[in-house]
Amino acid sequence: MTTSSQPDHYNVVVEARHINFWFGEGDLRKQILFDVNLRINPGEVVLLTGQSGSGKTTLLTLIGALRTLTSGSLIVLGQELLQATRRQQVSVRKQIGFIFQAHNLIPHLTALENVQLALELYPDVSAAEGRQRAADLLVAVGLEHRMHAFPAKLSGGQKQRVAIARAMVNRPRLVLADEPTSALDGRTGREVLERLVLLARDYHVPILMVSHDPRIVDLADRNIDMEDGSILPDSSAMFSAAELATEKALVATSRP
Numbered sequence: 001m002t003t004s005s006q007p008d009h010y011n012v013v014v015e016a017r018h019i020n021f022w023f024g025e026g027d028l029r030k031q032i033l034f035d036v037n038l039r040i041n042p043g044e045v046v047l048l049t050g051q052s053g054s055g056k057t058t059l060l061t062l063i064g065a066l067r068t069l070t071s072g073s074l075i076v077l078g079q080e081l082l083q084a085t086r087r088q089q090v091s092v093r094k095q096i097g098f099i100f101q102a103h104n105l106i107p108h109l110t111a112l113e114n115v116q117l118a119l120e121l122y123p124d125v126s127a128a129e130g131r132q133r134a135a136d137l138l139v140a141v142g143l144e145h146r147m148h149a150f151p152a153k154l155s156g157g158q159k160q161r162v163a164i165a166r167a168m169v170n171r172p173r174l175v176l177a178d179e180p181t182s183a184l185d186g187r188t189g190r191e192v193l194e195r196l197v198l199l200a201r202d203y204h205v206p207i208l209m210v211s212h213d214p215r216i217v218d219l220a221d222r223n224i225d226m227e228d229g230s231i232l233p234d235s236s237a238m239f240s241a242a243e244l245a246t247e248k249a250l251v252a253t254s255r256p
């Protein structure tokens with residue numbers, strides 16, 4: 001256990017405290033997230049559910065440092081994102097594997113090349129090692145026979161499996177997945193998510209994944225449920241009410 005006088009931020013995967021978030025300016029300003037608190041521990045697979053428009057993608061993009069946090073506190077992989085510099089945001093992003101609803105594969109590159117491409121940001125991985133890693137991951141997601149295929153020749157489920165391999169090839173410390181299988185039928189979607197979860201458990205990488213599909217709840221260690229920008233009180237966001245009440249007072253007094 002860490003104590004408040006000795007924070008061990010490095011081991012914190014995600015710790016969100018009192019996040020409020022607004023979109024828009026002036027009269028159009030609208031609050032989207034309301035006092036969101038959550039924690040993700042090393043190795044955990046957490047499912048984020050909630051109706052359309054409840055704020056799941058907004059929360060995921062804040063955690064992924066793809067959007068700038070304006071209030072509360074959000075520590076991701078040891079970095080506080082409130083008032084983080086651009087460089088700090090980029091550094092967090094580089095340690096995260098992202099999987100989105102659209103696979104975003106490059107059409108004129110093969111499956112293997114698409115996975116390898118993700119390593120171009122990481123100059124310390126040699127081309128040979130990158131190729132090996134990419135090939136190993138494609139085997140792990142069951143695409144050993146399709147490595148040299150172009151995306152147009154792959155099924156939807158196969159494309160999403162390439163996207164999973166691509167997200168894992170940098171050896172991320174966290175995977176954020178936003179409805180990666182919503183374009184697939186139920187069975188294929190589940191298979192793809194099973195691959196993702198198995199792989200993450202093998203590598204001991206925590207995952208936060210958004211899904212509408214209640215059939216996959218059993219794949220996750222925990223389910224956090226959102227409604228209208230708030231995390232439902234019975235969700236296992238892992239903070240006690242007492243802990244949050246004390247902190248809310250602290251955050252309120254420390255804001256400018």
Ligand SMILES: Nc1ncnc2c1ncn2[C@@H]1O[C@H](COP(=O)(O)OP(=O)(O)OP(=O)(O)O)[C@@H](O)[C@H]1O
Binds near residue numbers: 055056057058
């Ligand atoms: N760029 C934006 N500008 C203004 N409002 C936005 C923006 N993005 C999202 N919103 C609004 O914020 C709210 C939350 O959106 P968000 O995309 O986080 O929901 P979601 O839970 O991911 O929904 P879905 O399940 O449909 O993907 C919605 O009311 C949406 O209209």
Ligand SMILES: [Mg+2]
Binds near residue numbers: 178
């Ligand atoms: Mg969304």
